[in-house]
Amino acid sequence: MYWFIHDDSPELTGFAAGSAGIAYFLVTLYxxxxxxxxxxxxxxxxxxxxxxxxxxxxxxxxxxxxxxNTETASDGRDxxxxxxxxxxxxxxxxxxxxQLARATGNSEWTEWVHRLARGGMSRxxxxxxxxxxxxxxxxxxxxxxxxxxxxxxxxxxxxxxxxAFSEHVCSEILKDSVVDETGRYWKHYYRGTYQSYTSVKGGxxxxxxxxxxxxxxxxxxxxxxxxPDSPFKPALYPAQWPKP
Numbered sequence: 001m002y003w004f005i006h007d008d009s010p011e012l013t014g015f016a017a018g019s020a021g022i023a024y025f026l027v028t029l030y031x032x033x034x035x036x037x038x039x040x041x042x043x044x045x046x047x048x049x050x051x052x053x054x055x056x057x058x059x060x061x062x063x064x065x066x067x068x069n070t071e072t073a074s075d076g077r078d079x080x081x082x083x084x085x086x087x088x089x090x091x092x093x094x095x096x097x098x099q100l101a102r103a104t105g106n107s108e109w110t111e112w113v114h115r116l117a118r119g120g121m122s123r124x125x126x127x128x129x130x131x132x133x134x135x136x137x138x139x140x141x142x143x144x145x146x147x148x149x150x151x152x153x154x155x156x157x158x159x160x161x162x163x164a165f166s167e168h169v170c171s172e173i174l175k176d177s178v179v180d181e182t183g184r185y186w187k188h189y190y191r192g193t194y195q196s197y198t199s200v201k202g203g204x205x206x207x208x209x210x211x212x213x214x215x216x217x218x219x220x221x222x223x224x225x226x227x228p229d230s231p232f233k234p235a236l237y238p239a240q241w242p243k244p
Contacts (some may be wrong), residue, residue, distance in 0.1 A: 013052055015092025019045045024231075027099045039103060046096060051111070057122025059115045062093055084123055086145030090116035094149070098156070099231045107131050117153055120146070121165050141188060141203070143173050145209035151217070152232040161219075170214055173207055 012018030023045035027240075030038035054063040061083045078211050088091045094116045101109035147169035154162035177184050213223055226232060 012088070013049045014094065015095055016087035018088065019049055020093040020096045023049075024096045027096065028231075029101055042096070042100065043104075045098060048094060049096075049203035057119070059118025059122060061090055061116070061119045061123060068074050084120040084146060085142035087142070089142075089147035090120050091146050096152075096233055102231065108158055113153070114157075117150065117162065121150075121161070124165075124169070126204075141186075141206045142205045143169050143176065144210055147173060147211065150174075151210055151213055152224065156232060158190070166210065166214065170210055172212065177207070195235035 013020060015021040015024065026042040026045075028040045030036070030042065049062060052082070053060045055119075083089045084091060094113045097109045097112040097116070101107070101113065147166045149168040150162045150169070151214075153159065154166065159226045177186050185204055197213040215221075216223055
């Protein structure tokens, strides 16, 4: 089971505009209504997403459009953020598997969360390793979603590797920022130019959330809120964070 945005669009697997996001909604609807058809449809969609798996390190990624079995898009851009980020990549997709694990109690879905997480960590560009390349276009807000995603996993599963990776990505977020007399902000490459935004979807608000939550871990301060599209609700967080 999968969905298209329009008749001539490719099959999209991601959370923001693809099957993972739709199926996540259906699982959540099942949790509220207990109507089995919603859960069954979500599981069918998850099975379809699994058919797009591509091995990566000791985990995997989901080979979502626009590229099939390539490392770059048709315009030469590195596809790391496309495959690992929130909108189309594993950080968004594992939300579906996490929600399925909660709804069904089936450990298979939990293992898929960890497989995707391991794949994302092994594929993250490292300075000097050649992955960035001359065509690499930084996507700071995807770094923010990646950092938050791994921090969420650390809270849910207590895996110190996820925390260390989130800390690493947060350090990259700080490097990408601009500081001037007005304060600190981030510029994003969009439609051929670098622009500054303030929104939670792709602007400064998105950038500071993982930084605030990471500081909360250090200070043993529980988050006051979590956005409603996240399965990692405040109730999952301990009343006081464990010491890092």
